[in-house]
Amino acid sequence: MTEASTAARVRAIAETVPDPELPQLTVADLGILRDVTVTGRHAVVTITPTYTGCPALQEIRSELRRRLEGAGFDDVEVRTSLRPAWTSDWITEEGRQKLGAAGIVPPRTAPLRSTGPVPLTLVGSTPTVRCPRCTSPDTTQQSVFGATSCRALYRCTSCGEPFEYLKEI
Amino acid sequence: MDTYDAYQAITDVAEDQRWAFGAGFDDPLSGVDTTIPDGVVGADLGAYCEMLGDDALLVSHRLQQWVAHAPELEEEAALANIALDLLGQARFLLARAGTVDGSGRTEDDYAFQRGAAQFRHVRLVELVDSDFGVAMARLLVFSTWRLAVLDRLRASRDPVLAAIADKGVKEVTYHREYAAQWVIRLGDGTELSHRRVQAGLDQIAPFVGELFTDSDVETRLAAVGVGVRPSETRAEFDAVLDTVLSAATLRCPAWSAPGGATRTAGDRDTLRRLLVELQSVARAHPGATW
Numbered sequence: 001m002t003e004a005s006t007a008a009r010v011r012a013i014a015e016t017v018p019d020p021e022l023p024q025l026t027v028a029d030l031g032i033l034r035d036v037t038v039t040g041r042h043a044v045v046t047i048t049p050t051y052t053g054c055p056a057l058q059e060i061r062s063e064l065r066r067r068l069e070g071a072g073f074d075d076v077e078v079r080t081s082l083r084p085a086w087t088s089d090w091i092t093e094e095g096r097q098k099l100g101a102a103g104i105v106p107p108r109t110a111p112l113r114s115t116g117p118v119p120l121t122l123v124g125s126t127p128t129v130r131c132p133r134c135t136s137p138d139t140t141q142q143s144v145f146g147a148t149s150c151r152a153l154y155r156c157t158s159c160g161e162p163f164e165y166l167k168e169i
Numbered sequence: 170m171d172t173y174d175a176y177q178a179i180t181d182v183a184e185d186q187r188w189a190f191g192a193g194f195d196d197p198l199s200g201v202d203t204t205i206p207d208g209v210v211g212a213d214l215g216a217y218c219e220m221l222g223d224d225a226l227l228v229s230h231r232l233q234q235w236v237a238h239a240p241e242l243e244e245e246a247a248l249a250n251i252a253l254d255l256l257g258q259a260r261f262l263l264a265r266a267g268t269v270d271g272s273g274r275t276e277d278d279y280a281f282q283r284g285a286a287q288f289r290h291v292r293l294v295e296l297v298d299s300d301f302g303v304a305m306a307r308l309l310v311f312s313t314w315r316l317a318v319l320d321r322l323r324a325s326r327d328p329v330l331a332a333i334a335d336k337g338v339k340e341v342t343y344h345r346e347y348a349a350q351w352v353i354r355l356g357d358g359t360e361l362s363h364r365r366v367q368a369g370l371d372q373i374a375p376f377v378g379e380l381f382t383d384s385d386v387e388t389r390l391a392a393v394g395v396g397v398r399p400s401e402t403r404a405e406f407d408a409v410l411d412t413v414l415s416a417a418t419l420r421c422p423a424w425s426a427p428g429g430a431t432r433t434a435g436d437r438d439t440l441r442r443l444l445v446e447l448q449s450v451a452r453a454h455p456g457a458t459w
Contacts, residue, residue: 053257082332117405145247
């Protein structure tokens with residue numbers, strides 16, 4: 001087997017690893033899986049954390065190793081890449097559909113950073129997020145942080161249901 | 170296993186999949202290139218990482234103390250998430266300190282084995298914030314200052330610091346937004362909420378000058394393109410505070426003037442009590458794993 005085809009097999013297995021916090025999505029859907037290379041028998045899988053403190057990272061690292069070793073790859077190195085920093089723009093189209101199906105509104109495009117200080121966003125200036133259940137635009141942000149750092153809490157004022165929004169970052 | 174088994178993930182004791190004290194997950198920099206850039210003194214870089222790491226670690230701990238005490242469940246979730254972001258930054262920074270200062274210490278050694286006199290944080294971060302008005306005032310001041318520092322640090326010649334800053338900027342932008350929204354809501358709220366958040370600002374005012382006092386380490390590292398002199402961030406800080414406090418109908422307190430000794434840890438009662446809680450499990454069970 002050539003290194004290229006081995007790398008393709010390693011990648012195919014790595015792509016099946018779910019995110020522990022959003023188990024509907026895989027690391028490939030989220031854009032956490034950055035690179036797979038194979039040299040001889042040595043496979044290197046590179047991942048990046050979504051948020052610096054994300055406790056899922058270590059779970060993902062272990063699960064990658066477990067699945068790859070289970071498939072017969074016993075020389076696996078999992079590397080962490082910190083730069084470029086993860087952006088919600090890396091979530092794939094399939095990932096966005098899976099988020100929507102789970103009742104989580106997928107993120108808008110992350111704002112392009114202009115030069116100068118990071119701009120302050122104050123109440124009232126947050127763009128409209130449509131309710132994933134009734135599609136009403138009449139929603140209010142309850143909290144900019146939800147169950148995890150990457151999600152914000154919203155409530156729909158039309159149907160009254162709470163929902164989550166995956167923040168652009 | 171095709172579907173993710175959450176129970177198995179929690180109960181599986183094999184390998185290194187836990188993350189906490191004694192859990193074996195003690196190398197957040199695993200697989201990251203940790204070479205020291207040319208012309209940089211390792212001891213200075215280590216001390217600088219400790220400064221930035223200790224600030225994040227202690228604010229994180231104060232925020233964690235709000236869990237089960239916040240006014241609403243949503244706020245507890247938010248404060249816990251902000252605390253987790255800062256804890257993540259502290260872990261990377263303290264792990265980085267151990268790779269460059271020659272001591273070979275792990276992040277746990279810095280967090281749990283140092284005494285009060287060895288911490289390198291600014292005093293603002295250790296203050297008790299048992300009133301929500303104080304907590305939001307401190308978080309606004311801290312996140313505004315840290316965001317300005319991290320934003321400049323993205324251009325650091327140290328690739329690890331630059332990468333940590335790159336991610337940190339995205340996170341702290343949300344922290345600042347959260348704190349600003351609360352300060353405005355409280356300041357422009359009832360007579361009681363206005364009074365309490367104003368009291369919070371007044372209470373932390375004596376500790377703000379230190380944030381903009383350049384230490385020798387920061388000055389030396391800024392000169393070689395690795396660190397940031399915090400005094401450079403003052404104008405940006407003032408502009409943000411002015412915007413938020415005006416919207417909140419709050420009076421900008423007389424912040425203390427920069428200058429004098431900075432980042433002088435010591436055997437202070439507030440710090441000692443904080444560390445007793447932070448370090449109690451690690452000190453009671455040295456080297457424990459679970």
